[in-house]
Amino acid sequence: xxxxxxxxxxxxxxxxxxxxxxxxxxxxxxxxxxxxxxxxxxxxxxxxxxxxxxxxxxxxxxxxxxxxxxxxxxxxxxxxxxxxxxxxxxxxxxxxx
Numbered sequence: 001x002x003x004x005x006x007x008x009x010x011x012x013x014x015x016x017x018x019x020x021x022x023x024x025x026x027x028x029x030x031x032x033x034x035x036x037x038x039x040x041x042x043x044x045x046x047x048x049x050x051x052x053x054x055x056x057x058x059x060x061x062x063x064x065x066x067x068x069x070x071x072x073x074x075x076x077x078x079x080x081x082x083x084x085x086x087x088x089x090x091x092x093x094x095x096x097x
Contacts, residue, residue: 001094003062005033007055009087016084023077031068032060065091 005028011017028034038055059065068074069091081087 001061003059003065003094004036004092005057005059005065005068006090006092007057007087008052009085010052011085013084016080020077020080020084023080024074027071027073027077028057028068031071032064033057033068062091062093 034057036056036058039053042049042054059068
C-alpha cells in the first residue's frame with residue numbers, strides 16, 4: 001500500500017538547500033518516491049499555518065520510505081541539508097496500512 005512522506009519547514013540557506021535538493025530528488029526516485037504536491041501557498045481551511053513550505057511525496061510502501069530514510073546514501077545527502085533548513089518530516093501509511 002502506498003505511503004506518504006510529508007515535509008514541512010523553512011529554508012535558511014537557499015544555496016545550500018539547492019545542493020541538497022539536487023542530490024535528494026534522484027535518490028527519492030530510486031526508492032520509488034514521487035512528488036505529489038509542494039509549495040507555501042496552501043489554503044488554510046481551519047486553524048493556522050506558519051508559512052513554511054509543504055512537500056508531499058508518495059512512496060510505494062511504508063517500507064520504501066524507511067529504506068530511503070535509513071539508507072547510507074541518504075545519510076550522506078542529509079548532511080548537505082545541515083544548516084540549510086529547519087524541517088519537520090512525517091511518514092504516513094495509507095489508510096489500512
